Amino acid sequence: KQLEARHKQSVADLQLAILRQYDPEQSEANRQATLAALKIADNNRSQTQRILVEKLQQAELDLRVQESQPVLAAQMKLAQLESEMLDVERAMEPPLEIRALWDRGDPSPTYVLRRGEHDKPGSLVGPGVPSVLTDVQTPWQYTAPFPGKTGRRLALARWLTRPDHPLTARVMVNRIWFHHFGRGLVGTLENFGVQGARPSHPELLDWLAVEFTESGWSIKHMHRLIMNSQTYRQSSHSGKEQAERDPQNQLWSRMQLRRLDAEALRDSLPSVSGRLEDTPGGAPDRVVVDRDGLVSVQPTANGNWRRSVYLQFRRTEIPTMMDAFDYPEMGPNCLTRNVSIVSPQALLMMNNEHIYTLAGGLADRVLTLHDEPCDPGLLVDAVYDIALSRMPQPQERKLGIDALRQFQHDWMGNTRSALTTYCHTLLNSAAFCYVD
Structure with a gap:
């Protein structure tokens, strides 16, 4: 607040300096009246106040006034104060935000539509999940946790995370496995149904799913378990016997050779160079379009680079390095990333x-x-x-x-x-x- 007060005073001092250089004969009372008029909305100003404000606007466009020593000194003082305010803002922790869902009245009823026509509702559809995923005989039960709540979302969450659920834990551990090995135990990450690929190691998938639920759904535990396994610590080099018995590495006889994804590769560069900015939080780093058309990220004030998680991504301004190394588009959902090996990647790195x-x-x-x-x-x-x-x-x-x-x-x-x-x-x- 003290900096904001000093900033307002510096802006006022600059405006007064401009007025004094533009019209030395103007009275000090009129100059103060000009500053007061600036605090009033334009449609609420009197005719006299509008004339005073217009005079200030004309003075700000006068090059002779802008190049005068008092105005330059006031501008320098204001710039130093704004730089100080920017440093304070960067050091401040962002305000804590909490995302929450809440019920807004009773849920709208859903009906079976006769012949699919919206104006011919049939029987009322109660809460639940598709019957193909249940035993049909057990009724769907839900209890309101608080007054004014329905309890439907809580019932769905409990159904998804119950120990005997056939999909949730398996889908999650399969995706964790995919991120470590470059291929999941089930090749089709997005499809565990009859049209998807069959698991290469169904017993291992079941065991990992049980371990995941019994560990309290701890993702960190799964990372530790997989990365300490003999399968993960294998070399990616293939011997003659491995090439003959498992040419496609379907049985995980060797580690899959993988290229680093866009974020990991970009973060590795400042990390090994000692230029990684480790200050957590803060506003996102803005990207700029260079003269050669490349979209790049500028270093921080001390010459370091922050991690990719702090980059500002726009649909029209994806950083060139991220785009070259297959960073996914922001529009549709990205189930699996494309991995390409193309010449622009080598040209960019060189x-x-x-x-x-x-x-x-x-x-x-x-x-x-x-x-x-x-x-x-x-x-x-x-x-x-x-x-x-x-x-x-x-x-x-x-x-x-x-x-x-x-x-x-x-x-x-x-x-x-x-x-x-x-x-x-x-x-x-x-x-x-x-x-x-």
């Missing part, structure tokens, strides 16, 4: 200015670990450790050392530029973009 800047951040992070002059082998080891979370193989290390020496020769001994080029090369590699 030529994008922001990605090269992040490669420089990774180089700076590596150089802080070693004093110059640095052993090229140690630099290669550090880049692999940070970017890929592993040490390089002997052949990879040799190629990295040779490349780093060649880059250093090309950059005339500039170690940082050479290391930035090498980091940029590694960020473009399949080892970084794929989960192996």
Whole structure:
């Protein structure tokens, strides 16, 4: 509130400075009357007040007035105050919002329509679920939890989450499995019916569903269970026997090679470069359209980037990197994402200015670990450790050392530029973009 009061005073000071430069002979009383008139709606102003406001509007368009020293000083003071207010707004936690549903009167009756005509209602349809999903004999029961409530939604929720429900737990664990392996135990995530695919491991699907319900429907427990399993920790490399007995990997004889999705790949870049902004919450990051037509996200005031969850998405302005790596459209529901391997992805990773800047951040992070002059082998080891979370193989290390020496020769001994080029090369590699 103090900043808002100071802001209002600074705006008034700027307007007074403009009036003084535009008409030095105007009385101070008329200038104060102009400020008072601005607080009144236009259709409620008197003729005198409208004349005073119009005079201020003309003064604001006068270049001579705008370039005068008192006006420039007032504008600078106002700009500094607005910058201070913006910093305070960014540091503030957003207000807590709660989404809730409530009943608005008695529910509208639903009837069986004779011959499907809306003006010929038949028998009344009571609350319940399709009879094909029940034993038909057990009546649908619901009890109002509070006065003025129907209890219908609560009854539906209890029916969906009861331990013997045949679908809810299976559908959920199948989708969790899909996000870890790139393919579900049931291939058709959206269709568990007779027209959908049959599960490759029905007993495993049933066991996971029971484990899910008995753990209190804990998604975190399922993640931990799957990621600690031997199936998840398999290598994606296929041997001769595996290729002969399970060529399509239907039996999960090896890990499925998967490319990182758009959000994970984008977030990995600032993470490995040390440029990830970890401040939670706040307003979404706005996107801008560059001169070359690409839609990009600008870094924060301290030069860092925030996670993709904080990006502002518009249907007409999807960030170019997200769009190139198969970010789903915002219109229809997205049951499964398309995964494409196309040349624009490689061109974007090679030529994008922001990605090269992040490669420089990774180089700076590596150089802080070693004093110059640095052993090229140690630099290669550090880049692999940070970017890929592993040490390089002997052949990879040799190629990295040779490349780093060649880059250093090309950059005339500039170690940082050479290391930035090498980091940029590694960020473009399949080892970084794929989960192996």
